[in-house]
Amino acid sequence: MIIRWGMSLDLHFEGEWGILCGVMSNEFAHKPSWLKVKLPKGKVFQDVRKLVEGNSLVTVCEEAMCPNRGECWSHGTATFMLCGEVCTRACGFCATRTAKPAPLDPEEPAKVADAVARMNLNHTVMTMVTRDDLADGAAAHMAAAIRAVRKASPQTVIEVLTSDFRGNEDALAMVMEARPHIFNHNLETVERLSPLVRFRAKYRLSLHMLQRAREMAPGMVVTKSGIMLGLGETRQEIETTMDDLLEHGVSVLTMGQYLRPSPRHLPVIDYLHPDVFAELREVALAKGFRHVASGPLIRSSHHDANFRPELDIMEAITADLKSRGEL
Numbered sequence: 563m564i565i566r567w568g569m570s571l572d573l574h575f576e577g578e579w580g581i582l583c584g585v586m587s588n589e590f591a592h593k594p595s596w597l598k599v600k601l602p603k604g605k606v607f608q609d610v611r612k613l614v615e616g617n618s619l620v621t622v623c624e625e626a627m628c629p630n631r632g633e634c635w636s637h638g639t640a641t642f643m644l645c646g647e648v649c650t651r652a653c654g655f656c657a658t659r660t661a662k663p664a665p666l667d668p669e670e671p672a673k674v675a676d677a678v679a680r681m682n683l684n685h686t687v688m689t690m691v692t693r694d695d696l697a698d699g700a701a702a703h704m705a706a707a708i709r710a711v712r713k714a715s716p717q718t719v720i721e722v723l724t725s726d727f728r729g730n731e732d733a734l735a736m737v738m739e740a741r742p743h744i745f746n747h748n749l750e751t752v753e754r755l756s757p758l759v760r761f762r763a764k765y766r767l768s769l770h771m772l773q774r775a776r777e778m779a780p781g782m783v784v785t786k787s788g789i790m791l792g793l794g795e796t797r798q799e800i801e802t803t804m805d806d807l808l809e810h811g812v813s814v815l816t817m818g819q820y821l822r823p824s825p826r827h828l829p830v831i832d833y834l835h836p837d838v839f840a841e842l843r844e845v846a847l848a849k850g851f852r853h854v855a856s857g858p859l860i861r862s863s864h865h866d867a868n869f870r871p872e873l874d875i876m877e878a879i880t881a882d883l884k885s886r887g888e889l
């Protein structure tokens with residue numbers, strides 16, 4: 563349902579519709595009509611909410627106030643955010659709180675696995691706050707969550723959305739050894755804007771980690787990335803970013819509109835029309851991406867269940883896990 567594309571947003575209500583509005587700012591008083599979202603409602607939505615709250619889980623859906631929360635929860639899906647609610651980085655686009663994090667909850671992998679099984683999910687996404695305070699960046703914790711979910715719900719496609727682990731390939735290897743079906747790490751923006759948008763993260767390092775994730779699980783993982791648009795990037799820079807991702811083996815791409823969480827965050831430079839997102843999707847597919855989700859309200863895991871890894875990848879993962887006695 564989203565990404566940690568942090569969006570702490572208010573909804574201004576008009577009947578059963580809400581319009582996304584920036585916090586404490588007149589800058590968003592007249593958002594484009596295509597940024598309307600339907601308000602959450604229905605039994606399934608309420609059931610998911612109770613399950614999340616009952617297990618003391620954190621979801622990106624809530625932490626980032628994702629505009630698709632109502633739609634996704636009403637369909638019985640959610641994106642779980644592991645490793646706490648506090649991030650060790652302070653990116654210019656993200657509303658997640660930055661402070662000294664609490665210790666990891668050793669019960670969290672089991673709690674998430676229980677929620678996935680009870681929701682009977684075909685596809686689950688587990689993302690994380692960045693934990694630069696930990697030697698492994700919380701990689702072992704993420705690996706434990708992957709294994710717990712697979713044990714509780716072996717039919718579920720497991721997607722992880724991780725940090726760059728500060729380039730620690732041993733940490734990345736821990737995650738890849740647990741065999742997620744999809745490894746997602748977001749570039750967030752084009753190379754020129756990356757130093758401004760992403761605190762401590764580096765564009766080329768992110769590309770390297772995406773490539774290494776694929777190399778660490780040859781034939782047994784799909785790699786994925788996403789970018790936000792509207793931060794002042796050019797059309798050529800968007801296409802160059804697509805080319806860079808393809809050169810590093812990434813086959814799934816998401817593109818969505820950046821929305822400013824608060825006046826303290828980076829301003830929106832452009833609101834791209836849905837037709838532009840549709841056109842960019844066709845460009846990306848023509849370049850060679852296998853699956854592309856592109857639209858103003860698209861976030862990293864929105865409609866994630868619409869994509870399923872190739873059969874040979876699924877079979878290779880299953881055979882590998884069986885050979886190790888993990889399935």
